[in-house]
Amino acid sequence: MCTARCQALLASRVSQPAMPPRRPARPSGGTDRPATRLRASVPQFTHVVDLTHVLRPDFPTYYGYPTFAMKQNARAEVDRFNGFEWTLDEHTGTHFDAPFHTSNQGATADAVLATELVVPLAVLDVREQAASDDDYAITPDDVATYEKLFGPLPDGCCVAYNSGWDAHVFGDKFRNADARGVMHHPGLHAETGALLMERDLAGIACDTLSFDLGNTVDFPVHMAWLPAGRWGLECVANLGNVPQAGATIVVGAPRVLGASGGPARVFALI
Amino acid sequence: MCTARCQALLASRVSQPAMPPRRPARPSGGTDRPATRLRASVPQFTHVVDLTHVLRPDFPTYYGYPTFAMKQNARAEVDRFNGFEWTLDEHTGTHFDAPFHTSNQGATADAVLATELVVPLAVLDVREQAASDDDYAITPDDVATYEKLFGPLPDGCCVAYNSGWDAHVFGDKFRNADARGVMHHPGLHAETGALLMERDLAGIACDTLSFDLGNTVDFPVHMAWLPAGRWGLECVANLGNVPQAGATIVVGAPRVLGASGGPARVFALI
Numbered sequence: 001m002c003t004a005r006c007q008a009l010l011a012s013r014v015s016q017p018a019m020p021p022r023r024p025a026r027p028s029g030g031t032d033r034p035a036t037r038l039r040a041s042v043p044q045f046t047h048v049v050d051l052t053h054v055l056r057p058d059f060p061t062y063y064g065y066p067t068f069a070m071k072q073n074a075r076a077e078v079d080r081f082n083g084f085e086w087t088l089d090e091h092t093g094t095h096f097d098a099p100f101h102t103s104n105q106g107a108t109a110d111a112v113l114a115t116e117l118v119v120p121l122a123v124l125d126v127r128e129q130a131a132s133d134d135d136y137a138i139t140p141d142d143v144a145t146y147e148k149l150f151g152p153l154p155d156g157c158c159v160a161y162n163s164g165w166d167a168h169v170f171g172d173k174f175r176n177a178d179a180r181g182v183m184h185h186p187g188l189h190a191e192t193g194a195l196l197m198e199r200d201l202a203g204i205a206c207d208t209l210s211f212d213l214g215n216t217v218d219f220p221v222h223m224a225w226l227p228a229g230r231w232g233l234e235c236v237a238n239l240g241n242v243p244q245a246g247a248t249i250v251v252g253a254p255r256v257l258g259a260s261g262g263p264a265r266v267f268a269l270i
Numbered sequence: 271m272c273t274a275r276c277q278a279l280l281a282s283r284v285s286q287p288a289m290p291p292r293r294p295a296r297p298s299g300g301t302d303r304p305a306t307r308l309r310a311s312v313p314q315f316t317h318v319v320d321l322t323h324v325l326r327p328d329f330p331t332y333y334g335y336p337t338f339a340m341k342q343n344a345r346a347e348v349d350r351f352n353g354f355e356w357t358l359d360e361h362t363g364t365h366f367d368a369p370f371h372t373s374n375q376g377a378t379a380d381a382v383l384a385t386e387l388v389v390p391l392a393v394l395d396v397r398e399q400a401a402s403d404d405d406y407a408i409t410p411d412d413v414a415t416y417e418k419l420f421g422p423l424p425d426g427c428c429v430a431y432n433s434g435w436d437a438h439v440f441g442d443k444f445r446n447a448d449a450r451g452v453m454h455h456p457g458l459h460a461e462t463g464a465l466l467m468e469r470d471l472a473g474i475a476c477d478t479l480s481f482d483l484g485n486t487v488d489f490p491v492h493m494a495w496l497p498a499g500r501w502g503l504e505c506v507a508n509l510g511n512v513p514q515a516g517a518t519i520v521v522g523a524p525r526v527l528g529a530s531g532g533p534a535r536v537f538a539l540i
Contacts, residue, residue, distance in 0.1 A: 008412050035317035041315070042314060042316075046304060049304075082530040086357070086526070088356055101351055116536075125415070182475060257324050260354060261353075265523055265534070266522075
């Protein structure tokens, strides 16, 4: 299976960076302290866009098998209320990757500050490139194109890419696995990951299953980005309904002690 | 056990309202449509408060036994990444109650619109009353006191109460069960629930395990409020760090198909 193969290749090929570059120090202020100042004031907003796919048991997964299940434990007609038990893998649905996902020294989901989860949103539009190349690797030029149009990526922002892949979410093309089980979906070129590492950014969001390429074997962006204290967001929806510049993303990542991530509710405020 | 007892009492005592009053019609606009207009423009904000408790396996529950468990399925030192499987009851931690929780005709969590989850926040401060009465039932007078100070509850808002109970979250006082297993924590008086039903409000948030009283046997507010197409939020944290008027609550409720609720990440924007 692809996962086993990838894991084996990964374990054999990739060496942990000795001292991954850390994200620049953030303003102090814990999430339980009185109101914590955001780095940038957010303009008045009037609209909201739901960037979250509906999660259901057949939601496509990296592994190729379901990782979300529900069991009804209470029924209104008998118990007066409805309730379900869920069993899930943290990295299912529109979901959060905490730094701990790829680094034992990284922050777990509960330790990522609220100020890191309410940040400006910059959306790279690579739909045209991805339409003709399932393995499209988003380049530093795509970032440059954005910056020519909209100015520099704002400090502390989340960089998202819109490859149009959210439209495929419940079809075979979302994973787009070939006969060998290798997936083919767009992702960030390793050089683009390296470029983004030089910036003071909070997170990466993508509309694909992973912000590394579907056919990667070494996950270069995951392995650099998360250990540096930054977060990821995968399987994001509706980025085409958000302006490329000027929106604020609110990442409702579950605040679970010790977690490496989890299914999130994500909004854009415009 | 209290739960069984309560369930039995509940089943025997409470009759389903024949035609629960519905919440006034909301502006049309699905969550997947292009940017959906909020009912009220939100002022520029500069601060964020995390209203979410950290969820962990010993988080107190309505049932009195743990309903959240984690199992590590992947370890960075072996698999190159960390990942956990969770098993949970939907109504665990700081969590969302969808209308479906107490009504088979009510909206499930996935069907609650984003515009209903980003709304003005009004906080009733009942800390003083609750400090001397564990069974304090929040009265219509408490709402009147708020409105004298801050004006009418804004249309479409979330009404929260701050009883100071969030400080007890990992102590016995949070459930505060007596020898018979009956809990004692503040909650809304049935008359207050009825008063709020007359207003055009989106949700109720509370810092206790339930927005009905701990010692209730018939859950009058749950049984009226949720079937009317409104939502609830329980075990909310840090309401003392939010102004009583003027903030916006962002409810990161999991968008799970058919769910009756789920652990949520909740922020206040100020």
